[in-house]
Amino acid sequence: MSRELAAAVRNYRRRAGLTQEGLAAASGLSPSVVCKVEQGGEVRVDTLHALARGLGVPTSALFTTEALEPVVGDEANQRYLVELRGALMPPVGLSGPVPGTADPPDLSAVLKEIGAGYSLYQADRYDSVAKKLPGMLRATAAAAALLTDEDPQRVAEARSRCLLLTGSYLTQVRQYDLAYYALAEGIRVAGEVGDTFVAATGVGAMCWLLLRQERFDESEQLAAATALTIEPRFSGATPAELALWGDLSLRMAAAAVRNNRPDVAREARRMASTAAGALGTEYTDNEYRRSTFGPVTAEMKAVEDLSVLGDARGVLRRSDDGLLSPGAVGHYGRPSPNNWNRHRLDVAKAHAALGSHQEAMDELTALRRTSPEWLKHQTMARHVMSDILRRRKRTLTRDMREMAAHLAVVG
Known part of the structure; x- marks a missing residue:
């Protein structure tokens, strides 16, 4: 992490009248983590989310523009x-793209x-x-x-x-x-x-890209503006229109919760639940997006909020209950593989945070069995595996060694 980002955390802390211990308590972190951040040590984005909540500022306020570090290993x-x-x-030449x-x-x-x-x-x-x-x-x-x-x-x-x-x-x-x-x-x-419908599906994908780039303000604003433009009349809306509007609401909520804007996130989740309720079941747009939206998806994303907020017990309490229970999923329909996989990764993260390493490994192993390529591209999976390796006191099991190799994680 840069010195400028470390200075930003320190300045916001002092402005809030907090000691390092006070910020740690407000953020749900240990004082050693706050000290590491303010000394310029490497830190994960989810730690910055927690610090922003403790400081009462948007997460984006802590980001700064710096000279890039050398990129290694992308050849x-x-x-x-x-x-x-x-x-x-x-x-592209003088006359435009070379035909x-x-x-x-x-x-x-x-x-x-x-x-x-x-x-x-x-x-x-x-x-x-x-x-x-x-x-x-x-x-x-x-x-x-x-x-x-x-x-x-x-x-x-x-x-x-x-x-x-x-x-x-x-x-x-x-x-x-x-x-x-x-x-x-x-x-x-x-x-x-x-073709507003196809363009709006692209906007949804753009919001996801911005979220992955940690451009939370822009992702939220783009999703909100587009959702307002395409908001359907519920009495005559097609399932595809309801699903697209609901998906944009999920994008807005995801950006807002990561940016420490809980009121916006709650309203966006309410919008998504309204669309999901109007659909009644999980709907898959087989013509344009090949993605799925409905009551189960909306509930999974609400649980994802708890994961972002660091509420591991809340994640586990709701992960297999209510709309996410096996019976409900059977009734309402199964969500898209990517969304379901992300949900189970949140469950693995929650188990790891509470020290239940075998339960976390069970989730990772199941994901590797069903979606090995998807799992390789998940930063969260590597973080979970790194935490397990760091905290494990006993000899690693064979599954742990194989998972670490699959995710290219070095203990």
């Missing part, structure tokens, strides 16, 4: 992304391929998605450039959906600058032909 990803990067961002040699594509076949790509993405088959994306990007770019006899609206739909899938994939694998470019282009293409 392989750069090589793996060469083809995708070229398809997404072709060379490719692609023939006019069969747009129906391309749209079918994009749909298959979304299904692969939801199934966490990221290698397969990555291999498909360059061809789909080139095909939709050729269709947009040539247009021939195709309907411009249909061409724009194919191009925007392909770009939004690309942006979502790149966000998942933490290639954020590339992801931003893909999402911004997808939103622009859909907006230019007046």
Whole structure:
């Protein structure tokens, strides 16, 4: 952590009239953690959330702009992304993008391929998605450039959906600058032909990207403005419209709770619950987003708030109860794999925080069994495993050693 960020925490503490011990008590942290932060030591973002709550300021107030540290170990990803990067961002000359040699594509076949790509993405088959994306990007770019006899609206739909899938994939694998470019282009293409629904799905993905970049203010404001624009008339809204509005409400709440804005988060959660109640069951948009929203998803995200707030007992109390009980999930429908996996990762984090290492390992092992590729890309999973390794007094079990290797965590 930088000296400037350390100074910001120290100055806010003094302004609040708190000692290090007082800030530790208000934040639910140990005094040694506060001391480490103010000395410029490395610290996790969830610790900064806790400090912001203790100081009564938005989390974003503690972030500062600094010179970047050298990036180490990303050479392989750069090589793996060469083809995708070229398809997404072709060379630009004096006359604009250098034209490719692609023939006019069969747009129906391309749209079918994009749909298959979304299904692969939801199934966490990221290698397969990555291999498909360059061809789909080139095909939709050729269709947009040539247009021939195709309907411009249909061409724009194919191009925007392909770009939004690309942006979502790149966000998942933490290639954020590339992801931003893909999402911004997808939103622009859909907006230019007046396809507000597809553009708004892209905004939802953009909010997720901003959240991962810790741009909480912007994520919350973008989600709120877009939700206001597309707010449906509940009496005549389609399930897809309700799900999209509810999803944007979840994005707003996620950003607000991380930014220490509990009142905004509560209102956004209320909006999401209203949409979920109107749907009645989990709804999956199989045409555009391949994502799921409903009562179970809304409840999982409310439990996620407790995880962000460090309420491990609250997470465990609600994790398998009410709408998240097996019977309720069977009745209302199962949420998307990514959302369900995130929920179980919150459960693992809660067990680890309370010292229940075997229970945390059980959750991680189950996630590795069902979603090994997804798990590899989760920073929280590495943090949970690191905590287990650090606190474990006895010899590590075989499962612990194998999980540490899977997540590339060194004790």
